[in-house]
Amino acid sequence: MEEFASLSGISRPTVSKYFNDPDSVRASTRAKIEASLEKHDYQPNVFAMNQNRRTTKNIGVVVPNLADPFFSEIGRRVELACIEAGYSPILLSSHGSVAMERDNLASLRALKPAGVLLAPFGRMSDKDAIQAFDDDFPLVLFDANMEDVGQAFVGTDNAQSVDLMVEYLCRSGEAPCFFEMKSPTNPNANKRHQAYVDSMERHGEAPRIFQVSGDGWNFEEIGNTEGGQLLSSDAFTTNTILCSNDRLAIGVLSAAYGLGLRVGHGADCDIRVAGHDDHPFARFTCPPLTTIAQDYEAIANRAVSDLFAMLETDSPHSTRPETTFDGRLIMRDSA
Amino acid sequence: MEEFASLSGISRPTVSKYFNDPDSVRASTRAKIEASLEKHDYQPNVFAMNQNRRTTKNIGVVVPNLADPFFSEIGRRVELACIEAGYSPILLSSHGSVAMERDNLASLRALKPAGVLLAPFGRMSDKDAIQAFDDDFPLVLFDANMEDVGQAFVGTDNAQSVDLMVEYLCRSGEAPCFFEMKSPTNPNANKRHQAYVDSMERHGEAPRIFQVSGDGWNFEEIGNTEGGQLLSSDAFTTNTILCSNDRLAIGVLSAAYGLGLRVGHGADCDIRVAGHDDHPFARFTCPPLTTIAQDYEAIANRAVSDLFAMLETDSPHSTRPETTFDGRLIMRDSA
DNA sequence: ATATTATTTTTACGCGCGCAAAATTTTAAT
DNA sequence: ATTAAAATTTTGCGCGCGTAAAAATAATAT
Numbered sequence: 001m002e003e004f005a006s007l008s009g010i011s012r013p014t015v016s017k018y019f020n021d022p023d024s025v026r027a028s029t030r031a032k033i034e035a036s037l038e039k040h041d042y043q044p045n046v047f048a049m050n051q052n053r054r055t056t057k058n059i060g061v062v063v064p065n066l067a068d069p070f071f072s073e074i075g076r077r078v079e080l081a082c083i084e085a086g087y088s089p090i091l092l093s094s095h096g097s098v099a100m101e102r103d104n105l106a107s108l109r110a111l112k113p114a115g116v117l118l119a120p121f122g123r124m125s126d127k128d129a130i131q132a133f134d135d136d137f138p139l140v141l142f143d144a145n146m147e148d149v150g151q152a153f154v155g156t157d158n159a160q161s162v163d164l165m166v167e168y169l170c171r172s173g174e175a176p177c178f179f180e181m182k183s184p185t186n187p188n189a190n191k192r193h194q195a196y197v198d199s200m201e202r203h204g205e206a207p208r209i210f211q212v213s214g215d216g217w218n219f220e221e222i223g224n225t226e227g228g229q230l231l232s233s234d235a236f237t238t239n240t241i242l243c244s245n246d247r248l249a250i251g252v253l254s255a256a257y258g259l260g261l262r263v264g265h266g267a268d269c270d271i272r273v274a275g276h277d278d279h280p281f282a283r284f285t286c287p288p289l290t291t292i293a294q295d296y297e298a299i300a301n302r303a304v305s306d307l308f309a310m311l312e313t314d315s316p317h318s319t320r321p322e323t324t325f326d327g328r329l330i331m332r333d334s335a
Numbered sequence: 336m337e338e339f340a341s342l343s344g345i346s347r348p349t350v351s352k353y354f355n356d357p358d359s360v361r362a363s364t365r366a367k368i369e370a371s372l373e374k375h376d377y378q379p380n381v382f383a384m385n386q387n388r389r390t391t392k393n394i395g396v397v398v399p400n401l402a403d404p405f406f407s408e409i410g411r412r413v414e415l416a417c418i419e420a421g422y423s424p425i426l427l428s429s430h431g432s433v434a435m436e437r438d439n440l441a442s443l444r445a446l447k448p449a450g451v452l453l454a455p456f457g458r459m460s461d462k463d464a465i466q467a468f469d470d471d472f473p474l475v476l477f478d479a480n481m482e483d484v485g486q487a488f489v490g491t492d493n494a495q496s497v498d499l500m501v502e503y504l505c506r507s508g509e510a511p512c513f514f515e516m517k518s519p520t521n522p523n524a525n526k527r528h529q530a531y532v533d534s535m536e537r538h539g540e541a542p543r544i545f546q547v548s549g550d551g552w553n554f555e556e557i558g559n560t561e562g563g564q565l566l567s568s569d570a571f572t573t574n575t576i577l578c579s580n581d582r583l584a585i586g587v588l589s590a591a592y593g594l595g596l597r598v599g600h601g602a603d604c605d606i607r608v609a610g611h612d613d614h615p616f617a618r619f620t621c622p623p624l625t626t627i628a629q630d631y632e633a634i635a636n637r638a639v640s641d642l643f644a645m646l647e648t649d650s651p652h653s654t655r656p657e658t659t660f661d662g663r664l665i666m667r668d669s670a
Numbered sequence: 671a672t673a674t675t676a677t678t679t680t681t682a683c684g685c686g687c688g689c690a691a692a693a694t695t696t697t698a699a700t
Numbered sequence: 701a702t703t704a705a706a707a708t709t710t711t712g713c714g715c716g717c718g719t720a721a722a723a724a725t726a727a728t729a730t
Contacts, residue, residue, distance in 0.1 A: 025709085361679090388717090
């Protein structure tokens with residue numbers, strides 16, 4: 001940089017300023033630097049830059065499991081939004097393990113991130129570790145909320161979205177039962193469970209919950225095996241099954257197909273199946289899955305803008321803004 | 336580090352050595368350091384470490400598209416294998432864009448990676464940029480091969496895997512046609528096309544290729560729309576459709592379902608559909624998809640170990656090892 | 671016990687940059 | 701034109717560590 005600066009006829013610290021923010025130097029010097037940059041193609045050393053900076057341009061993005069298309073999609077959008085804003089996102093997957101979520105936060109510490117966007121496991125997460133992290137870095141939660149953790153939260157309003165689905169199902173046929181995992185790994189499962197119960201009561205219906213065993217992230221497998229068991233033993237007391245998420249629903253659809261059951265809302269159909277999330281492949285299931293679309297784009301953009309707003313006014317907010325977006329009902333053939 | 340070293344009763348450079356390789360210091364000093372580490376929980380500054388190192392512990396991992404479950408799965412395994420080996424993987428997705436693949440390599444340069452594992456787009460990739468990168472850093476290609484690029488290649492033997500499928504399909508019913516995209520974004524598409532043609536000729540059958548338009552990465556959509564068109568107009572001249580990959584097959588299955596066609600190898604079925612890759616959701620399609628399973632684990636591990644072997648003997652190999660693993664035929668109900 | 675060699679530790683230096691304070695230049699106001 | 705204020709640039713310093721060469725220590729041989 002020393003060399004480049006003298007070649008440009010400017011002092012090194014001014015060049016340094018330029019690289020931190022091109023607008024912070026006079027237009028004339030900026031022009032000189034950029035002209036010089038054409039010929040000498042110098043670029044600053046990232047490590048040396050970050051060593052002495054009080055804050056870097058790194059943004060940590062942590063999701064529970066990139067193998068789940070939902071998180072890979074929302075992680076992708078967050079990543080692109082950060083790049084757009086001139087930051088360097090670092091996308092980390094916790095691979096379905098709470099321990100690795102802790103590890104990820106630990107390794108992010110070493111990178112002195114300007115801020116972190118975390119989609120936590122929720123109740124399973126190491127709350128103390130996340131809170132400790134929150135004390136040291138600006139932290140915004142998305143997808144799954146946790147009480148008193150993070151400076152803001154952005155996600156989908158499960159109460160609204162589930163109610164929308166329950167309302168539709170009740171109006172168009174038998175009231176749905178609710179199909180979920182006994183000990184859900186999915187962060188929003190409990191919210192949806194509660195939303196289902198509340199909504200059913202509002203509609204004057206008795207909630208009917210079917211909880212199946214199985215852990216890990218093989219939701220389709222669980223939906224297929226356990227849902228298939230329930231279907232073949234005719235255990236569901238209604239012909240309408242609302243699944244806690246699309247991946248479970250995909251498993252249930254697969255089981256239904258195997259049993260020769262016709263799924264859909266037609267007169268000749270045996271059962272209706274609905275999901276939640278608008279999984280990228282929900283449009284291509286057989287039949288196409290009726291579900292709730294989360295507004296990925298809005299959630300990602302809002303989470304990023306909430307974080308960046310915080311970075312500018314570095315004083316911690318007095319209030320902890322919680323933004324939820326409405327889900328959209330996507331009516332396809334399965335229900 | 337200065338402070339920690341004096342607290343430990345050792346000079347700072349020795350502590351530095353310890354952190355680069357704990358075995359490079361005498362056992363007694365190592366014990367002293369580790370004892371002291373318990374009390375003072377010091378850890379070295381990553382940026383300062385990497386600034387002066389000639390080579391870091393960073394490993395770049397670049398895949399074409401993390402939104403595709405195939406790449407998210409293989410990327411995941413590569414990532415974990417690197418962590419296992421004590422390195423810091425940096426997983427980057429090119430989001431389906433060749434330009435971003437170039438960008439990703441460019442940003443990796445700044446991180447002085449010890450090596451890079453790249454799953455390129457293949458023929459679409461910026462070959463010059465990748466080759467230039469290869470000159471400066473140890474580079475191993477996986478999934479898709481490119482001539483004279485990278486120090487090694489690891490992937491699946493498409494000739495073997497496609498032949499396995501063609502052989503099975505010919506033996507068990509009508510000879511398959513081949514369903515693919517006209518200008519495929521999928522890196523291995525051309526290899527599979529050629530493998531299909533060769534295999535059919537070996538079986539004394541005339542190859543029948545159906546190429547459909549559409550670009551981008553919405554393979555299911557393309558399979559659904561274009562495949563559906565062909566199905567409904569009865570354009571396929573055989574009842575057996577071999578798709579270039581599972582995602583196209585998922586689209587075709589969805590279209591077949593919509594048209595009321597029964598898919599499978601049973602006597603009462605109308606068509607057979609097969610795919611390639613053993614997509615995570617191929618087990619849950621309707622009917623479950625007959626496909627070729629790539630050995631994700633083996634490919635990931637071999638790519639990583641090839642790279643690490645190169646890191647130790649820093650002299651570039653004279654030969655460029657190409658390792659391919661056999662695909663396994665996964666027989667399910669669709670064909 | 672001494673000399674020789676291999677190993678480990680220490681000394682000395684510099685990497686490439688950020689940042690605070692001082693010096694300078696530009697802008698605005700009288 | 702003169703002066704005060706604001707914006708910009710420069711001076712000076714140090715961050716936290718890697719690394720080569722020198723010094724010290726340990727291991728081995730005579």
